Amino acid sequence: MHSHGEDDRPYEDDPPVADELREALRQIGLTGRASLSAAGDTAKALRALVAADVSLARSALGRTLAMSGVAIICGATAWLFLMGALVVFLNGATVLTWTAALLIPAGISLLAAAIATWAAVHYFGHTRLDATRRQLARLGIGELSELMPSPDSAETARDAEQGKPPREPAAAQTRRPPTEQAGT
Template identity: 60%
Template structure:
C-alpha cells in the first residue's frame, strides 16, 4: 500500500475502507429483519394454534352440554308423551261414548248402529294417521345421502346409479326403480343375497 508524504493512505484506499462497513450493514440489517419476521410468524402461528385449541375446547364443552340437555329432554319428552297418549286415549274413548249416547238417545238410533258409526269414525282416523306415518317414515331412509354414497361407489346401490363423472342426476336415475337388469320384476339383491331397498 502506498502512502502520501504525510503518512496518509491514498484517497481510493480510504474510500474502499469506508465502503466495506456500509456494505455489510444492509446485509446485517436484512438478516435482522428476516429473523424478526420469522419470530413474528412463529408467534402468530402459536397464537393461532392456541386460539384453535381454545375453540375446540369450547366446542367440546358445548357439544357435551348439548348432549346432556338432549338426553335429559328426551327422557322427559318420552314420559310426557306416555301421559299424553294415556289421557288422549281415555279422552277419545269418552268422546266416543258420548257420541254413542247422543246418537242413541237424542237421534233415536239403535245402540248397534251408534256403535258402528263411532267405530267407523275411529277406523277413518286410524287409517289417516297410519297413512301420514308411512309418508313421514319415508324421510327416515336418508335417500339423498344414500344416492350420493352410491354415486361415489359406496353401498349396495352403487351398481344402479350413474358414475361420479356422469352428467345424469342420481335422483332421476333412482326414480326409475327397479333398475333394468336381467331377471325381470324379481327383487334386486346385493352380493349377500339381501333384497335391495329402493333409494
C-alpha cells in the same frame, strides 16, 4: 479467477437483513403457534358446548316422553268417553240398533287411525337428514358421494340427485339478451 473490485466486495447490509429475516420468521412462527392454540381453545369450547347441549337435550327428551305419555293417556280416555257418548246418543235418539251405533264410532276411529298413520309415515321421511346427507356427499363423504357433483361445480346437489342438467349462475342469466330469457 475473479478479482474482487469495489463492486464485488461483500455487502455490508447482509447481517441486518438476515437478522430482520430471522425476526420475521420468528414472528410468523409465534403467530402460527398462537393461531393453533386459539383453534385448539375454540375446539375445546365447542366440545364443551356440544356436550352441555346434548346433556340438556337428553334430559328434555325424558321429560318430553313422560309428558307425551300422559297426553296420550288423557287423549285416549277422552276419545273413548266421546265415542261411548256417541253410541248412547245414536242408540237412544235415533232408530239405530246397538250394533249400528257401535260400528259408526268404530269407523270414525279407523278413519282417524288411517290419517294418523299416513301423517306419521310422511313425517318419518324427514328423519333421513336429506340436506345433511347431500352436503356430506358434495364433500365426497357418504354413500351418495359418487352421485353428487364436485364442490366447485355450479350444479346443485338436488339437481344432481334428480338427474337435472346444471343451472347457469344468476350472473350469467342476467347477461343474456331479453329474447332468450323470454323463451325460458
